Amino acid sequence: MSNAMSERAEHASRRPLWPWQVLLLVGLFLFWHVLTRSEVLPPFFFGEPLQVLGRIWDWFASGRIFPHLGVTLLETLLAFVLGTVLGLACGLWLGLSPRAARLLDPYITAFNSMPRVILAPIFAVWFGLGIWSKVLLGVTLVFFIVFFSVYHGVREVSPVLLNNARMLGATRTQLLRHVYLPSATGWVFASLHASVGMAFVGAVVGEYLGSARGVGYLILQAEGVFDVNTVFAGVIVLTLAALGLDRLVTLVERRMMNWRPKVQEHDLHG
Amino acid sequence: MMRGHPANSSIVARFMSSAPQSVPALVLDQVTCTFPGRGSTRAAYTAVQAASLTVHDGEFVSLVGPTGCGKSTLLNLAAGLQAPTAGTVHAFGERLRGLNGQAGYLFQADALFPWRTALDNVAIGLELRGMPRSQARERAGDWLRRVRLGAHAAKYPHEMSGGMRKRAALAQTLILEPRMLLMDEPFSALDVQTRQLMENELLELWAQERRCVLFVTHDLEEAIALSDRVVVLSAGPASRPIAHYAVDLPRPRDVQEIALHPRFVELHRAIWSALKQEVMKAHEQRDV
Incomplete structure (x- = not known):
C-alpha cells in the first residue's frame, strides 16, 4: 500500500x-x-504594464541597461562573496572559541539589531559614490545571516564525528578542514538564499542613496521625473536578476551538497 | 602490574600464564572518573571509581554491565578522549597523556563523514597522516574489498545500509593498523541477522592480525561468543570491574554455533549470576 x-x-x-x-x-x-x-x-x-514591458524591451534592445545592470550585479556579487567568506570565517572562529564569543556577544547583538541600512550614507562619505560604498553595505547585511547560521551550526557538529576524526589522527587544523568546514557548507547554503537577496538590497539601496550608475540609480532618476513606468521596469529587471542569482546558488548547492540525502528520496524511502 | 580482585585472581593468573606477554597493551590503574554536576542538582557524578583493568596484547576482552555503569567511560579513558580524575592509564607501557595513538575506536553511533564516499571515508585516516591522496585511496580500496564493500566504494553513508556503514567504519579504523581496538557497542543498532554476520566478520578480521580488543556490550552472549575474557562491571555510579571470566572456548568460532556449545552455556550461567546482581542493583537505584 x-x-x-x-x-x-x-x-x-x-x-x-x-x-x-x-x-x-x-x-x-x-x-x-x-x-x-x-x-x-x-x-x-x-504605471501601465505594456509601457513597462516596452521600456524593458527598449533597455535590452538598445543595450542601455547593461552598464547599469552590470554595476549592480558586480556590487551584489562582491557583497555576497565578501559577506559570506567573512561570515563563515567569523562564525567558525567564534563558534570554536567560546571565550571570544562571550567577549564579543553584546557587540554582535547590538550590531545585528541595528538597522544597518542607515550606514549607507556613512559608507558613501567614507568610500565615495563608487561601488565600494554599496558593496560594504551589502557585506554588513550578508555577513550576519551567514555568521549566525555558521556560529550556531558549529555547536551542533556531531561530537561523535569530532571524536572519530580525532581518533583517526586529525590535528586541530585538520578538524577544521575535514569536519567543521564540510559541516559548515550545509549551514552556509541554508543561509545563502537569504544572503543573495540581502546583497541585492545592499547594492540597490546604496545606489538609491547616491551613485552615478546602476539600476538603483535608474530608478532614482525615473522617480525624480515621476516616470512610474520606468520605476516598475527597474523593479522587474532587478527581480529577474535576483531570481537568476538564486537559481545559480541552487545549482552550486546541488553540486556541492550531493552527499546529502535528497529530501524527496528521504521521505519516500526513509 | 596486575591488581586483580582476590575472588578472581586465580582466573586472571591462569590467563596470564597462558599468554606470557612482556608489556600489557592497556593498563587502567585505580582510575576514577568524576564528571562535574550539571543541571538543577549540580551534584558531581562519579562514573567509575578505583577501576583497574589490564588487557594483554592480542587479547579480546569484553566489558559487560548494567546500563549506566560506565562502560563507555572506561573505553573513553582507554582512548584518551577522557582524562581520569585520579589514577593512571598506560598503553603499551607508556603513560597516556592526551589521545591514545595506538588505539582505533569504533563508535556506537554512526561516525562516518557524511560528505565522504565509502572509499574516501576509509582513506581519511591515511590522508590525515599525510599520505598522498591517490595512494591512500588505493589502500582504502583494498580495505573496502576486505570488508566486502568493494562494489559500494562510491556510495555516500546515507546510501548505505546500517551493516554496510558498520563495515565501512571498521575498515576506516583498521586501515590505520591500530595495535588496540576499542569498540563501544558497535553492533547494537543492527538487526539480529546482520549483527551475527558482522560478529563473525569481526572475528575473522581479528584472527588475521590478533590485535588486542576491548569490546563494550550489554549483550552477554555477544561478549562470550567473541571474547577471550569477559569482565563484569558493578552497577553505577562509581562502578568498577568486579569479576573476570576466562572464556576457554575453541577458536575459530562461529557466533551462532558457539552458543550451542555446552561450555558456552556453562559460562553464560556463571557470568549471568554475577551480572544479574548488578543489574538488580541498577534497577533498584533507578526506582528509588
Missing part, C-alpha cells in the same frame, strides 16, 4: 508546474493592465 502511495506522490511531483506558473504571471499582468486601462487605478501612479 505504501508503495502505491509513494508512486502516486512521485507521479504528482513529476507533473510539470511551470505552465501554471506562467499562466499566473500572465494573469497578474492582465489584471494590472485592465485595472489601469479602465482607470480604476490611475495609470500615473500605477
